[in-house]
Amino acid sequence: MPAPRNLLTVGRWWYRTARSVARWMPWRLAVFAMLALFAVWHLLDTAPALNEFRDAHVLGHYETAARDSILRWHQLPLWDPYYCGGMYLLGTPQARFLSPTLLLTLLFGEPRGEALTAFVMIVVGLEGAFRYARLRGATSLGAVLAAPVFALSGVFAVAPALGWFNFFGFELLPWMALGARRALRGDTRGVVVFAIAMAWCVGMGGTYAAPIAALWCGFEAVELVANRARRRRWTALGWGLATGAAAALLGAGLAAARLWPIADSLAAAPRIIGGTPGNEWEVVGGMLFSGLKKDTDDGTFFVGLLVLPAVLVGLWRRRSIPLAIAAALLVWLALGYAQTPSLFAALRELPLYTTLRYPERFLVPLALVLATLAARGVSLLEAYVRTRGARSRRRRLFVAQALLVLAPLCLVFDLRPLTQQHAVRAGGRTLAAPPLPGAERPFHQARGNRWALEYYEPIQRGSLSCWEAYPVPESPLLRGDLQSEEQVTPPDAGTLTERSWSPNAIDLDVDLSRPATVAVNQNWHSGWRANVGEIHSDRGLLTVAMPAGKQTLSLRFTPKSATGGAATTLVALAALALVMWRSRRPRAGRREALVLAGAALAPLLPAVAIGALVHEPHFVEPPIAMDGRPVIVDTPGPGMTRLDARFDSGVVLEAASISSSSPGAGTDLVLELDWRRDVKLEKGLGIFMHITPSSGDGMNGDHVLLSSVLDLEDAPPDKTLRDVMPLWVPEDSRGKKWKVWVGLWRVRRGGERVKVTGPGQASIDQDRVLAASYEVR
Amino acid sequence: MGVKAWAPFAVVCAVALGRALTAAAPEQAPESDDALLRQAFRVVASEESSMRRGGAKTFPTDPWSRDDDFHKQEAQKARDWGGAHHVRAIDMFFAIDEGIRSRWPHGNPSLLVTTTPPCRPRAIY
Numbered sequence: 001m002p003a004p005r006n007l008l009t010v011g012r013w014w015y016r017t018a019r020s021v022a023r024w025m026p027w028r029l030a031v032f033a034m035l036a037l038f039a040v041w042h043l044l045d046t047a048p049a050l051n052e053f054r055d056a057h058v059l060g061h062y063e064t065a066a067r068d069s070i071l072r073w074h075q076l077p078l079w080d081p082y083y084c085g086g087m088y089l090l091g092t093p094q095a096r097f098l099s100p101t102l103l104l105t106l107l108f109g110e111p112r113g114e115a116l117t118a119f120v121m122i123v124v125g126l127e128g129a130f131r132y133a134r135l136r137g138a139t140s141l142g143a144v145l146a147a148p149v150f151a152l153s154g155v156f157a158v159a160p161a162l163g164w165f166n167f168f169g170f171e172l173l174p175w176m177a178l179g180a181r182r183a184l185r186g187d188t189r190g191v192v193v194f195a196i197a198m199a200w201c202v203g204m205g206g207t208y209a210a211p212i213a214a215l216w217c218g219f220e221a222v223e224l225v226a227n228r229a230r231r232r233r234w235t236a237l238g239w240g241l242a243t244g245a246a247a248a249l250l251g252a253g254l255a256a257a258r259l260w261p262i263a264d265s266l267a268a269a270p271r272i273i274g275g276t277p278g279n280e281w282e283v284v285g286g287m288l289f290s291g292l293k294k295d296t297d298d299g300t301f302f303v304g305l306l307v308l309p310a311v312l313v314g315l316w317r318r319r320s321i322p323l324a325i326a327a328a329l330l331v332w333l334a335l336g337y338a339q340t341p342s343l344f345a346a347l348r349e350l351p352l353y354t355t356l357r358y359p360e361r362f363l364v365p366l367a368l369v370l371a372t373l374a375a376r377g378v379s380l381l382e383a384y385v386r387t388r389g390a391r392s393r394r395r396r397l398f399v400a401q402a403l404l405v406l407a408p409l410c411l412v413f414d415l416r417p418l419t420q421q422h423a424v425r426a427g428g429r430t431l432a433a434p435p436l437p438g439a440e441r442p443f444h445q446a447r448g449n450r451w452a453l454e455y456y457e458p459i460q461r462g463s464l465s466c467w468e469a470y471p472v473p474e475s476p477l478l479r480g481d482l483q484s485e486e487q488v489t490p491p492d493a494g495t496l497t498e499r500s501w502s503p504n505a506i507d508l509d510v511d512l513s514r515p516a517t518v519a520v521n522q523n524w525h526s527g528w529r530a531n532v533g534e535i536h537s538d539r540g541l542l543t544v545a546m547p548a549g550k551q552t553l554s555l556r557f558t559p560k561s562a563t564g565g566a567a568t569t570l571v572a573l574a575a576l577a578l579v580m581w582r583s584r585r586p587r588a589g590r591r592e593a594l595v596l597a598g599a600a601l602a603p604l605l606p607a608v609a610i611g612a613l614v615h616e617p618h619f620v621e622p623p624i625a626m627d628g629r630p631v632i633v634d635t636p637g638p639g640m641t642r643l644d645a646r647f648d649s650g651v652v653l654e655a656a657s658i659s660s661s662s663p664g665a666g667t668d669l670v671l672e673l674d675w676r677r678d679v680k681l682e683k684g685l686g687i688f689m690h691i692t693p694s695s696g697d698g699m700n701g702d703h704v705l706l707s708s709v710l711d712l713e714d715a716p717p718d719k720t721l722r723d724v725m726p727l728w729v730p731e732d733s734r735g736k737k738w739k740v741w742v743g744l745w746r747v748r749r750g751g752e753r754v755k756v757t758g759p760g761q762a763s764i765d766q767d768r769v770l771a772a773s774y775e776v777r
Numbered sequence: 778m779g780v781k782a783w784a785p786f787a788v789v790c791a792v793a794l795g796r797a798l799t800a801a802a803p804e805q806a807p808e809s810d811d812a813l814l815r816q817a818f819r820v821v822a823s824e825e826s827s828m829r830r831g832g833a834k835t836f837p838t839d840p841w842s843r844d845d846d847f848h849k850q851e852a853q854k855a856r857d858w859g860g861a862h863h864v865r866a867i868d869m870f871f872a873i874d875e876g877i878r879s880r881w882p883h884g885n886p887s888l889l890v891t892t893t894p895p896c897r898p899r900a901i902y
Contacts, residue, residue: 030785037793044793048802052856054849084896112797119793274900433803435867446874447891450845451852455870465848466896474895481878481891540895626840666830671838686900689838701838704900708840728837731830747900 011405015141022140029127031144032151036122038419039152040115042426043160047115049431050454056163057453058083058467059094063165064110064457065503066097071106073502078527079557081503082457084466085445085478086522086542090258090562091265094469096166098203098258111434117168118160125151125171128197129368132174133375135181137319142378145411146310149371150174152418154287154302155364161425169204170364172197173213177368180217183247184224184240188583188596191247195576198251199569202258207271207469208361211352216365217248219329223322242593246600250579253572253603260565260607271355271470272704272711274686274747276345278338279360284331287363291417292424301363302421306414307374310407314377323376327369333362337751345749354748378408435459443501445521447480462522471705475523475540476624485521488512489543496553504557511550518544518553526616527559537619564610568603575599625707625724627670632710633720636674644760645769647744649685650678651712651754653762654720656771658727658740664777666731673723673742673771675706677715685712685754686747690768691727694737701725704747733776741768806859809868817862817869818876821854823884828854840894 021027037044051060066077066089077097080089089095097105101120105113129150133143151171159167175197182190194217202210221244228237252259279287283297289305290298314320332343336359344359381404437458448456448463456463464480466472485501486508488494493516499507510518517538524537531554533546544553579599582592623631636642640655647653652675659670673687689701705711706723715721727740744754753767763770809817825847832846855869875881877889 024782026782026786029783030789033786033789033793037789040793041796044796045800047797047800108798112800115797116794119797271898272900431803432866433805435865436805438808438867438871444874444878447877447893448874449848449852449855449870451849452855452866452870455867459867459871459874461871461874464893465844466893467845467898468896469898471898472896476892476895479892480874483878668833691837699837703839705897708895708897725838726833726840726843728833728843730834730837 018144019139019141022144028130028140028144029123032123032126032130032147033119035126035148035152035415035419036119039122039157039422040118040160040426042423043115043118046426046429046431047112048109048434050111050434051161051163052430052432053161053163054451054467058450059096059163059166060110060114061453061457062089062092062095063097063102063105063113064454065089066095066102067105067110068457069503073504075502075504076562078559078562079504079525081443081445081522082462083450083453084468084472084474084523085462085464086525087468087472088261088265088525088527088559090565091261091559092205092468093207093262093266094166094205096169096203096205098205099169099200101168101204114160114165117165118156121168121171122151122156125156125168125174128171128174128178129371132178132181132368133372135178136323136372136376137379138372138375139379139382141382141408142310142375145378145408146307146371146375148415148418149303149307149374149411150368152415152422153364153367154300154421155361155367157302157422157425158300160422161429164206166204166206167209169201169206169209170212172201172204173209173216173365174368176201176213177216177220179247180220180244184220184244186236186239186243188243188579188592191243191250191596192576192580192583194247195250195254195572199254199258202255205258207355208358208364211356212362212365214352215347216326217244219326239593243596246596249600250572250576250603253568253600253607254576256568256572256603256607257562257565260561260568261559264559264561266470269471269473270711273355273357274704275357276337276749276751277357277359278336278342278344279334280338281335284334284360284363287360288366292421297360299421301360301367302417303367303370304414304417306410306417307370309403309410310374310377311370312377313380313403313407314373314375317376317380320373320376323369323373327366327373330362330366330369334360334366336360348748374407374411378404378411381407442485442498444482444485445478445480473523473525473540475538477539477541478523479521482521487519487521489517489519494548499552506555508553508555509550510546510553512546512548514548516546516548518546520544520555524619525557525559526618527557527562529556529558530554535617537621539621539624560610560614560616564607564614567606567610571606572603575602623707623709625709625722626726627724629722629724631707631722631724632716633722636720640672640674641772642760643762643769643771644758645756645762645764646758646760648755648757649682649744650680651685651744652676652678652760653742653769653771656740656742658772658774661774662777663729663774665729665734667729669727669729669774671725671727671740671772675712675715675721675723676719677712677717677721679717681713681717682746682754683713684746684748685744687723688743688745688753688768689771690741692739692741693733696733696736699728699730701727702745702747729774729776735776737775738773739770740772741765742771743768806863806865806868809864809872813862813864814868814872814875815881817855817858817864817872818881819883820858821851821869821873822876822881822889824854825851825883825885825889826887829890839897839899841897842899844890844894 069077101117129147179194286298292299446461448465494512520542524542533544636655655674692698828850832843836842859869
């Protein structure tokens with residue numbers, strides 16, 4: 001046989017084999033598992049080690065705390081006394097334990113569980129990307145070749161290195177998109193897929209995956225409406241939208257065990273995000289297509305240049321227009337504020353999206369778009385060669401055949417950089433020996449250290465040192481040096497003994513000669529219940545007002561959002577089982593519609609009932625400044641210098657003061673700025689402070705919360721709002737004269753300064769008000 | 778589809794599981810005695826004021842950021858000293874807590890801070 005024919009035969013054999021493997025699920029999953037294994041090999045190789053990166057400590061701790069709660073204390077992971085003085089673990093947005101991957105953590109421990117989670121989630125993402133591409137019209141071969149472009153993309157290589165395992169929730173994006181797409185086409189099996197994927201994604205935590213996936217599903221709905229409206233298929237459109245709404249309701253119901261607690265936490269302590277982040281075009285290009293470069297963002301969302309030939313072919317068809325539009329929108333979003341007008345800025349006006357900080361994370365769904373387009377590109381070439389072969393002119397057929405070889409080959413060659421980046425990122429981690437539990441000790445709050453958080457729980461210490469993406473409600477009265485974590489106040493009113501302690505339950509024997517307060521060295525939360533006395537919040541500290549006498553005080557943490565969320569999830573689970581059972585044989589008609597509507601609405605019953613019937617105490621304490629005095633007062637106090645400078649946003653800087661006009665070097669001053677806001681207030685404002693010396697470098701003191709506790713938007717109008725803060729006098733500032741310039745800027749909208757429209761008694765310079773000055777001794 | 782068809786997939790998953798379970802953890806230093814813990818505490822605590830000044834210089838008006846910056850330096854100091862003296866990191870952080878709680882002697886010019894400002898993540902990075 002001549003050589004070219006031989007090659008063609010071999011090529012055909014490879015093509016047929018690859019198609020068979022792609023079509024047959026067991027073999028396909030084996031190939032996907034192999035790819036995942038290559039990608040995470042280094043993670044598995046170092047599985048028992050502790051990642052010393054700061055975020056890895058905090059996010060890993062949530063998983064450890066959940067495991068500990070279940071295995072050691074035999075309790076549900078609701079309250080975490082080991083961090084921030086006690087926090088609502090189930091309501092922490094970044095915790096990822098309400099996901100099937102918790103099983104890996106329970107069985108193998110947190111560090112090994114993490115590595116295995118990466119492996120499992122990559123396989124899940126590969127199969128999801130494959131199925132989504134198939135639903136979008138790709139062949140099995142095209143979908144298999146393109147799936148790694150999404151599921152192995154840069155974000156999944158970066159995430160484990162930083163300890164961001166909750167980012168693997170993004171691997172569920174194609175499953176949610178697939179479910180939504182099928183549900184919107186009236187397929188009840190799509191409802192099931194969507195609901196399960198959504199609940200899993202929400203359970204894996206993070207503040208990006210679920211909102212971005214919701215946006216994608218919105219896009220699917222818009223595409224459906226456009227498609228059906230163009231063809232005037234109004235009945236199909238109505239049924240599709242109804243099924244889509246059912247999917248959304250069932251998904252929300254199934255995720256309620258996590259959604260409700262998160263909503264509870266964020267309502268109590270809203271996350272405030274400022275700044276106007278943006279990425280230039282070349283930065284976005286570098287993130288997607290460049291290899292890793294130290295101290296740059298290059299490769300953080302890597303898909304590789306080799307995907308482009310298949311993507312370009314995939315764009316050739318008219319049916320690819322929606323995907324092309326999605327890609328354009330996602331790139332526009334990823335550019336953030338660097339592109340005017342900014343789609344990202346517009347998106348941040350929506351309630352669910354106000355807290356998004358990083359626009360580049362929209363490159364994750366872009367990877368799915370590129371993977372789908374690439375899959376369609378390969379499919380198109382396959383179809384062209386097969387169907388046009390007999391009729392086409394030889395030259396066009398040859399070009400198609402060449403492309404058919406080139407585009408898939410490029411995707412195959414792309415696998416190397418795609419998998420390699422995972423090893424490179426994993427190899428760049430600083431690893432340490434894992435903390436082993438030591439001797440049994442009673443629990444104590446410690447000053448702690450969030451940069452080394454994973455070392456505290458094994459020694460039965462809680463870390464008051466706290467960082468989270470939202471301002472965790474934390475009492476300033478917490479102490480890290482107490483001999484006993486529970487105390488009677490006043491101390492001469494009686495005694496107490498700790499009978500038992502666990503994260504969600506504390507039992508104390510209390511003997512009081514007169515009514516007194518029992519103070520627990522943990523944060524108050526509305527979910528704490530007591531069998532005797534009355535629970536109070538003392539500046540955020542958990543306290544119980546107790547009657548006189550001998551009694552056992554039992555404190556239990558059972559928040560309404562956890563019980564309500566769990567009940568809602570259980571009903572949704574039953575409803576989902578019904579939908580699954582009925583979807584074995586697809587039927588249409590009024591009866592099916594009623595069943596689906598009933599199933600979708602059923603989870604609302606426990607949610608509404610528990611929401612309406614169970615009442616939790618709420619203590620609204622007036623915000624207190626660092627000097628122990630209220631933030632909200634009627635007028636500026638004595639000793640304040642009147643300024644009365646009015647800004648063009650409904651805000652007045654009424655007065656200011658500084659604790660000394662001739663401080664010593666290396667000491668702290670106390671600066672007070674007294675603000676007043678009108679009823680009508682521009683949203684998204686922040687305060688900037690320029691502290692400028694007579695010579696040398698100045699300092700900044702930009703902030704959003706007044707006295708670190710009160711947002712201007714939440715403040716009452718026509719009251720004096722005290723903004724009290726320390727002001728450090730640097731040691732090398734002796735003999736220098738300093739001026740404190742203060743102004744307002746649109747910190748969450750555009751970034752420009754707010755104009756001063758009325759100077760009052762103040763000196764103004766470039767829309768800054770001179771608030772204070774001092775000379776360092 | 779028979780069970781046998783899933784064998785390749787099961788084998789790959791088993792390899793992943795096996796690798797994760799058999800991988801060896803980095804070597805642990807031995808548990809420290811009381812004298813070494815006290816020494817570790819003294820070394821780290823003695824620099825508390827100077828580390829806090831560093832935090833104040835970086836964040837002149839933000840109490841939480843100042844404290845957080847201090848903890849960053851404290852963690853680094855503890856890791857460095859522990860690494861150099863073969864003390865486990867977990868023992869270093871236990872020593873700091875135990876030293877504060879039990880008032881172990883230290884060379885810091887002022888009293889050690891026993892609490893932290895409430896968490897206030899910066900709205901603007």
